[in-house]
Amino acid sequence: MKLSSLARILLLLTVLLASYQVSAGIDGFDTLPIIAYTIAFGVILVAALLIFILGMEVLDSPIVVIVSTIIPLSLAVGLVWQHLASWRTSYLVFAIIGFLAVTLTRSIPTPGKIPTIVLAITHGIAGMTIFLLPIIIAVQGQIKPLYSLVGIGGALIGVGGLLLSFLKTGKPILSRETIMKLFPILLLLTTALFVAGFKFG
Amino acid sequence: MSVQSSITNPQLPITTKLAMFWSLTKPSQSGLLLATGLAGYMSARCPVFNISTILGLSISLFLAIAGSTLLNMWWDRDIDAKMGRTQKRVTSKGLVSDREVLIVGVLISLIGIGWALAMDWLYGIVVFAGWFFDVVVYSMWLKRRTCWSIVWGGISGAMPILAGRVLGLESIDWIGLMLALGILLWIPTHTLTFSMKFQKDYADAGVPTFPSTYGLDITRFTIAFSSVLAAAAMIAAGVGIGMDWGFLRLLGVLSMGLFMLAAAMTFKPTERVNFGLFKYASVYMLAAMILVVLEVI
Numbered sequence: 091m092k093l094s095s096l097a098r099i100l101l102l103l104t105v106l107l108a109s110y111q112v113s114a115g116i117d118g119f120d121t122l123p124i125i126a127y128t129i130a131f132g133v134i135l136v137a138a139l140l141i142f143i144l145g146m147e148v149l150d151s152p153i154v155v156i157v158s159t160i161i162p163l164s165l166a167v168g169l170v171w172q173h174l175a176s177w178r179t180s181y182l183v184f185a186i187i188g189f190l191a192v193t194l195t196r197s198i199p200t201p202g203k204i205p206t207i208v209l210a211i212t213h214g215i216a217g218m219t220i221f222l223l224p225i226i227i228a229v230q231g232q233i234k235p236l237y238s239l240v241g242i243g244g245a246l247i248g249v250g251g252l253l254l255s256f257l258k259t260g261k262p263i264l265s266r267e268t269i270m271k272l273f274p275i276l277l278l279l280t281t282a283l284f285v286a287g288f289k290f291g
Numbered sequence: 292m293s294v295q296s297s298i299t300n301p302q303l304p305i306t307t308k309l310a311m312f313w314s315l316t317k318p319s320q321s322g323l324l325l326a327t328g329l330a331g332y333m334s335a336r337c338p339v340f341n342i343s344t345i346l347g348l349s350i351s352l353f354l355a356i357a358g359s360t361l362l363n364m365w366w367d368r369d370i371d372a373k374m375g376r377t378q379k380r381v382t383s384k385g386l387v388s389d390r391e392v393l394i395v396g397v398l399i400s401l402i403g404i405g406w407a408l409a410m411d412w413l414y415g416i417v418v419f420a421g422w423f424f425d426v427v428v429y430s431m432w433l434k435r436r437t438c439w440s441i442v443w444g445g446i447s448g449a450m451p452i453l454a455g456r457v458l459g460l461e462s463i464d465w466i467g468l469m470l471a472l473g474i475l476l477w478i479p480t481h482t483l484t485f486s487m488k489f490q491k492d493y494a495d496a497g498v499p500t501f502p503s504t505y506g507l508d509i510t511r512f513t514i515a516f517s518s519v520l521a522a523a524a525m526i527a528a529g530v531g532i533g534m535d536w537g538f539l540r541l542l543g544v545l546s547m548g549l550f551m552l553a554a555a556m557t558f559k560p561t562e563r564v565n566f567g568l569f570k571y572a573s574v575y576m577l578a579a580m581i582l583v584v585l586e587v588i
Contacts, residue, residue, distance in 0.1 A: 112544055113537035124540075132544035139548065143570045144563060 093145055100274040101142040107281045108135035115288055119172065122182075126168035127288075133160050134281055146270045149254065152196065155209065158251060159192045162216035165244070165284075169223050173232070181219075188212035213251060220244030224287060237291025243283030250276040311381045312395060315364050316357035323577075328352045328451035330580040331470055333587045334532050335459025347410050348458055352451055354403025355418045359425040359447070361396030365389060366430045374492035376485075400426075407454070414458040421450025438486075438499045445478040446471075466531035469524050473579070476521035480572040483514045484565060511560050515553035518572055522546035525579045538582045549575050 093101075111131040116124050137157070140148050148154070163185045170181040192212055195205040224241035227233050253269050256262050262269065332348055364371070364382045368389065371377035381387050400422060408415030425447035433440035449471035456467035486493055486500035487510060493500045501510040522545075529542050552568040 109541055113535075113541040117537060128540050128544065132547065135544055136548035136551070139571065139574065140552075140567065143574070144567045147563075 093142070097271075097274040098142060100278045101138045104138040104274070104278045104281050105135055105142070107278070107285050108132075108138065111281075111285050111288065115285055119168075122171045122178075123168040126164040126171065130161050130164040130168065131281075131284075133157060133164075134277070138277060141274070146273065149270075149273070154254070155196055155258070156193050158254070159189060159209070159212060159216075161247065162213060162220055162244070162251070163189055166216040166219040166223075169219060169240070173223060173227050184215065188216070209255070213248075213255075217244060217248040217251070221248065224291070228291070234291045237287050239283045240287030240291065243280045243287060246276060246283065247280045250280065308387070311387050312361070312392075315361050315381060315387075315392065317360050321353060321356045321360060324356050324448060324451045325349060325353050326580055327474060328455035330583045331452035331455025331457075331467065332459045333455075334466070334470065334528075334583050335456050336532075336587055337459040344410075344458070347406065348455060351403050351406035351410060352418060352454060354399045355407060355422050356403075356451065358396050358398075358400025358403055359422045361392055362400065362426045363430045365392040365396055366426070367434070368392075370435070370496040370498060373496040374489065376489050376492050411458055411461060413461060413463070414454055417450055417454040417457050417463075421447050421454065424450070435498060438501045438504045441479060441482045441501070442475075444482065445475040448478050449474040466528050469528040469531060473521050473524035473528060474576070476517045476524060477572060477576050479517040480514050480521075480569055483510050484569040486510070487565065507560075511556050511565070514565075514568065515557045518549050518553045518568060521572070522549050522575070525576075529579075529582070532583065532586060534582065534586050538586055542579060542582060545575050545578055 108131045112128055112135065115131075116127045119127070137148075167182055167185045170177050174181070188208075189212070191208045194200075195208045221241050221244040224233075224244070225238045228235050228238040228241075250273065253263055253272070257266060257269055264272070328348060329345070332345075364380065367377075368380075368382040371380050372383040377383060382389070382392055404415060404419050404422060407418040424443050429440050429444040429447060433443060452474055453463070453467045453471040456470060457463055460467070483501050487502050487507065490500065490502050494503060501513060505513075526539070526542055526546060529539055534542070549568075549571060552564065552571055555564045556568050
C-alpha cells in the first residue's frame with residue numbers, strides 16, 4: 091500500500107516530535123525515567139521512520155507485536171518511577187517479566203491462547219497505567235492539569251494497539267485499509283499529546 | 292538530440308551546455324559531500340559565522356568535488372555507456388565532447404584545490420588527497436581491477452568532512468578522523484547496495500564488485516557490519532565534540548534503528564530490508580550532520 095503525501099507529512103511530524111522529546115523533552119528527570127522515555131519515544135521515532143521509508147507493510151511483520159509492547163511498558167515504567175515511588179521496583183520487575191513473556195510466547199511455539207493472554211495482561215496493565223496515572227495525579231492537583239494529556243495519549247495508543255491486534259488475529263474492528271489510513275494520524279496525535287503533556291504538565 | 296549532435300553541432304546554447312555539465316557534477320551527491328564538509332568545519336567550534344571562510348570553504352570544496360566527479364565521468368565514459376543505470380549520461384551519449392569534459396574537469400579541479408591551498412595549506416592537502424584518491428586511485432587505477440576499490444572511493448568521500456574540520460582547527464585530530472571514519476564506513480551501504488541492485492550492469496561493463504566476487508551473503512553482512520561501525524564512529528565523534536547529552540541520546544536511538552535493520556539484513560535478508568537499510572543509512576547520516584551543526588549554533 092503506497093503512502094499518501096499526507097501520511098508522509100504526518101509521519102515526518104511524528105519523527106520530529108519524537109526527536110524533540112528524546113533530545114530535549116526529558117531533560118532534568120531521574121536516570122531511569124530518562125532511559126524509559128528514551129526507549130519509548132525512540133521506538134516511536136524509528137517506527138515512524140521505517141513506515142515512512144518502507145510503507146505500511148512494515149506493520150505486517152511479526153516483530154511488530156513485540157516492538158509495540160516496548161512503548162507502553164517503558165512509558166508506564168517512567169511514569170511509575172516518577173510518581174509512584176513505592177511501586178518502583180515491583181513495576182520494573184513486572185515490565186521486564188511482561189516484555190520477556192511477550193517475546194518468548196511470540197518467538198517459540200506456545201499452546202492455546204497463552205500468547206494472547208500474556209499480551210492482553212501486559213498491554214492491559216501498562217495501558218491502564220499510562221491512561222489513568224497522569225489523569226489521577228492531575229485531578230488530585232499533584233501536577234499541572236495539562237499532564238493529563240499524557241493519559242489521553244495513552245488511551246489513543248491503546249486504541250491503535252487494539253486495532254492492530256484485532257487485525258492480526260483476523261477479526262478486524264475496521265477494515266485493513268481504514269486502519270492503515272488512520273494509523274499515521276493516531277501515531278502523530280499520540281506523540282503530540284505525550285510531548286505536550288510532558289512539556290506543559 | 293542524437294549522439295552526433297555535439298560533433299555536428301558544436302555551438303550548443305551555453306545554457307544547454309551548462310545544464311549538461313551541471314548534471315555531470317552529480318549535484319546532489321556533491322552537495323551532500325559539501326554538507327559534510329560544512330558540518331566538519333562547524334564541529335571544530337571555531338567562529339563559524341565567518342562569511343568569507345564559509346564561502347571559501349563551500350566554493351573550493353564544491354569545485355574540487357565537482358572537478359573530480361567530472362574527471363570520473365570522463366574516465367569511465369566507456370563503461371558508463373554499457374550500463375543501463377548510467378548510459379543516459381551526457382558523456383555516455385556523446386552529447387558533450389570528451390575533450391571538453393576533460394578540460395573543464397581539470398580546470399575546476401585546479402581552481403578548487405588551488406583555492407583550498409591558498410586558504411590553508413593543510414586544508415588544501417586534505418582536499419587534494421580526496422581528489423587524488425577519487426580520480427587516480429579509485430577511478431583510474433583500481434575500479435576495473437578489484438572490488439576493494441570502494442575502500443579508496445570511501446576514503447575519498449570521507450575527506451570533505453575531515454577537510455572542513457581541519458580548516459576550523461588548522462590541524463588533524465582524532466575527532467576529525469572519527470568523523471571521516473563514520474563517512475567511510477557509511478559509504479558501503481550506498482555503493483554495495485547499488486552493486487547488488489545493478490549486479491548485471493556491472494557484470495556487463497566488466498567492473499568487479501563485492502557481490503560478483505564474494506557473493507550476496509558476504510556483501511549483505513559487509514553492509515550491515517559497516518553500518519553498525521559507522522554509527523559507532525559517529526557516536527564516538529559526537530562524544531568527542533562534546534555533543535549535548537540529549538543529542539547523543541537521539542543519535543543513540545537512531546543508531547539502534549540502524550543496528551536493528553543491519554541485524555535483519557544479516558539474518559533475514561530481503562530486497563525490502565536491503566532497500567530500507569540503504570535509505571535509513573542516508574537519513575541517519577543526514578541526521579548526524581544536522582545534529583553536529585545544531586550543536587554548534
